[in-house]
Amino acid sequence: MTTKIERLSALLGEHFGERAKSIVIDRGEVTLEVAADDYRSAAIELRDRAEFAFEQLVDVSGLDYSAWANREWTRERYAASTHLLSIANNWRLRLRAFAPDDGFPVLDSLCDVWPSANWFEREVFDLFGIMFSGHPDLRRILTDYGFVGHPFRKDFPVSGYVEMRYDPEQRRVVYQPVTIEPRENTPRVVREANYGDVGHG
């Protein structure tokens, strides 16, 4: 396996050259980061070139880095991580692109490259508010009809802003501001690397 992913990363470096912002091998997985402008063209090449042959898009995941390690995050906030799988070559790749504008994050849609991207991108749009230009049907998918906001952004509270209840007087379901207080049972703690020697002891 090790030699195989090294071969893949060498191939990627050779083919993408300057366009690859970084190629990282970590824990047996290869991550290729490209600029938002190259995201779609890179995807097409990864699918069509026989040496890569990524026939399947397995997953698209949105990421909001704004609270990374409880520190200030200095670069673009939103990214999409796309997991690709090649059945012919039996390898995987993570393709990542950061969306340039934090206020209005946009990436190119991969719907016409892999049809399976359709729902995955709708999900990322719904939960993170990343737009996908060229997507044929960018509707919300998981949240309620008429939902406001993008719940998986780090600044969206876990308990949300509104709650729903049945109002016996109006005899219908109504929305009202949430009445529960958000609470944290275990605080989020980031320790220095090798704290307590995890994985070495």
Next chain:
Amino acid sequence: MAEIRNYTINFGPQHPAAHGVLRLVLELSGEVVERADPHIGLLHRGTEKLAETRTWVQSVPYMDRLDYVSMMCNEHAYCLAIERLIGVEVPERGQYIRVMFDEITRILNHLLAIGTHALDIGAMTMVLYTFREREDLMDAYEAVSGARMHAAYYRPGGVYRDLPDQMPQYEASKWKNAETVRQLNENRQGSLLDFLEDFTNRFPKYCDDYETLLTDNRIWKQRTVGIGVVTPEQAKAWGFTGAMLRGSGVAWDLRKKQPYEVYDRLDFDIPVGKEGDCYDRYLVRMEEMRQSNHIIKQCIAWLRKNPGPVITGNHKVAPPSREAMKSNMEELIHHFKLFSEGMHVPEGEVYAAIEHPKGEFGVYAVSDGANKPYRLKLRSPGFAHLAAMDAMAKGHLLADVVAIIGTMDIVFGDVDR
């Protein structure tokens, strides 16, 4: 000539054949489906967001509630992701137990899938038979974890505890007299492994029974042959995995191609379909159950001969034993830190995928070095399958939509997360 009008109908969200809360907006021309637009998210609980607010190990029980008919497989992918992030090894016995329960889960899942699929398209008997066998396997779940469904048995670093030496038995009551109880307890005299071995010996016969009921059944074939045909190219493009992909003739199984745990040491075959229709996918699932049965047998044989630890001895990841905790300061500190602050997972990201009964279930875990996940993305197979609903149902009759939902093996805990 009668006037034909186009209809738009709501299939669900409360429909017995929708396998949960699926609202399917169907545009019909006569009885032919022109467009199918699934509205999902009615069971969205935000598991991924919830996981960000809990320590790594606290999210294990949430995984059970994703795909609530194959509980342990979800836990497995989650634990694998944590183990890869930390770089901790699972003891061999723990790996065998995991593989054995993965395969039990696969049988559980396929029994439900085939039983309800048959029920949806008119074969009532199947579901009664398959639920009878599920009962035995659920008892195995209960014996090992205390819960029949939401087990929380797999933990990062191994499994919670070793297999019990004594299988729990029925007791006589108002409803069960001594004779009934004696019969029920007949195969529960020994350990859990004895009980499972007895099951694996009986199971091939049950599979034959199911095949007698369905495989050559004229009505079953009329409802499934040639319905929902998927070519291998389409299956790949739509991101199909598992039986949906193999039914179309692509020999792809993560257990063989990217083996995890001890699958590379076990002997089993991958069934592959030919036509890519609902009937082939049924045959694939049927054969997978027989293969799973074969794997369970091999695991039982190995587990009998090889005692040992089932969870890692690294106490930064797994808790120490109660006994050690009460007598040893070091272990007490480990225990306290583990259950208050939780384990710290080094910075990094990993995508751990397993061959879940429904397809490829992946966990994309991103850690920034904290005691909680930074981001957890659950890649559920059903989500990708249901996304192809429109393309698969187009041009079929309304009644075939039910057959297509059945063959996709949709479970909403898994699709909506």
